[in-house]
Amino acid sequence: MILVLALAAMIWGVGHLTKAPKSLRLILLALLFGAVVFSHLVLPDGHPLRMATGETAAFWLILLGLSALVWVYRIGLSKLRAKAAVKAEEIAMTKEPSLFEQGELQRYARHIVLRELGGPGQKKLKEAKVLVIGAGGLGSPVLLYLAAAGVGTIGVIDDDVVDAGNLQRQVIHSDDAIDIPKVFSAEKRMKAINPYLQVRPYQRRLSAEMAEELMADYDLVLDGTDNFDTRYLVNKVAVSQGKPLISGALSQWEGQVSVFDPATDGPCYKCIFASAPAPELAPSCAEAGVLGPLPGVVGSMMAVEAVKLISGAGAVLRGEMLIYDALWGETRKITLKKRQDCPCCGG
Numbered sequence: 001m002i003l004v005l006a007l008a009a010m011i012w013g014v015g016h017l018t019k020a021p022k023s024l025r026l027i028l029l030a031l032l033f034g035a036v037v038f039s040h041l042v043l044p045d046g047h048p049l050r051m052a053t054g055e056t057a058a059f060w061l062i063l064l065g066l067s068a069l070v071w072v073y074r075i076g077l078s079k080l081r082a083k084a085a086v087k088a089e090e091i092a093m094t095k096e097p098s099l100f101e102q103g104e105l106q107r108y109a110r111h112i113v114l115r116e117l118g119g120p121g122q123k124k125l126k127e128a129k130v131l132v133i134g135a136g137g138l139g140s141p142v143l144l145y146l147a148a149a150g151v152g153t154i155g156v157i158d159d160d161v162v163d164a165g166n167l168q169r170q171v172i173h174s175d176d177a178i179d180i181p182k183v184f185s186a187e188k189r190m191k192a193i194n195p196y197l198q199v200r201p202y203q204r205r206l207s208a209e210m211a212e213e214l215m216a217d218y219d220l221v222l223d224g225t226d227n228f229d230t231r232y233l234v235n236k237v238a239v240s241q242g243k244p245l246i247s248g249a250l251s252q253w254e255g256q257v258s259v260f261d262p263a264t265d266g267p268c269y270k271c272i273f274a275s276a277p278a279p280e281l282a283p284s285c286a287e288a289g290v291l292g293p294l295p296g297v298v299g300s301m302m303a304v305e306a307v308k309l310i311s312g313a314g315a316v317l318r319g320e321m322l323i324y325d326a327l328w329g330e331t332r333k334i335t336l337k338k339r340q341d342c343p344c345c346g347g
Contacts (some may be wrong), residue, residue, distance in 0.1 A: 099126055104196050108150050114313075121311030122150060128310045129153040131218040133206060133234055135182040136160070137290065138224030138248045141299030142306075147190040147197055149307055154190065155218060157202035158182045169292040207232055211237045220309060222246045224301055225285060227278035231286035235269035236261065239345045244309055244318075245269065248302045252288050253327035255298035258336065259305055259317045262345040266319040267338040271345065294326050 135158040160174045177185035183201035223234045238245040244261040262268045310313045324331050340346045
């Protein structure tokens with residue numbers, strides 16, 4: 001028995017040293033063990049060859065059976081691995097590339113654990129394209145929080161430059177950004193907060209000639225401007241393109257925010273403000289003043305509405321206006337109704 005095992009080891013070892021094919025070595029081993037079994041079956045009991053190789057064929061038959069089982073198992077395993085490799089390659093070829101870059105999801109972990117937002121909501125934010133009009137008091141918190149929230153593409157349009165009088169409330173800008181265009185100052189800060197987003201700065205004033213083309217490339221518009229001409233223009237284009245408009249406004253100690261979305265049977269901005277008030281009734285922030293933290297509160301509310309609207313979470317302020325009175329610490333909500341005779345969205 002020992003002699004046969006020694007011969008088997010020698011066949012395998014010599015074959016390995018001479019780099020003989022594994023199949024050839026297996027054939028030689030099969031012939032060796034087959035000859036031993038054959039000799040046990042044809043030679044009489046007590047024959048010296050049978051005595052030298054274990055007296056009975058039972059051991060060798062069991063050994064051959066076990067070897068056959070191992071061989072069949074290895075062949076089956078290799079076929080399964082081959083099929084798995086082919087399947088993995090097919091999946092890899094058809095699978096869409098990941099929307100998020102490596103390490104990006106960690107920053108949105110607090111969003112993803114929110115039941116109302118989760119992974120699907122974060123994916124919608126990543127795919128969204130949002131246009132923010134104005135990089136001043138309201139635009140500052142809007143841009144900061146949309147960038148941090150993971151909105152994939154953010155456009156910002158403003159023709160103004162940073163001056164010292166802005167820094168009391170326009171927190172996206174810093175002292176070293178004075179005399180720099182607001183859109184570029186905002187872009188730098190947003191990219192510092194979240195390098196994974198795309199920022200599109202437009203250093204110009206929104207005009208009727210370019211408003212439609214610009215807004216057509218975005219899913220949602222947030223208006224943080226401080227003049228009625230621009231507000232009416234943005235509203236008109238948003239209505240014509242069926243895009244929701246999130247609008248905020250400030251006055252001294254009070255702010256308001258609403259979502260105008262006539263495509264869902266809600267009112268538009270002109271339904272509520274049919275005409276601009278007299279200048280003495282709506283003085284600018286420079287004339288009447290404004291509390292520094294107030295734009296942060298109202299702008300943050302606008303950003304919240306944007307996140308909800310994009311992700312489908314909760315109920316957005318469609319047909320409602322939220323009014324915040326900072327002086328007395330009060331908030332109230334009023335219902336806004338669509339006017340059928342509105343020249344912008346009526347009829």
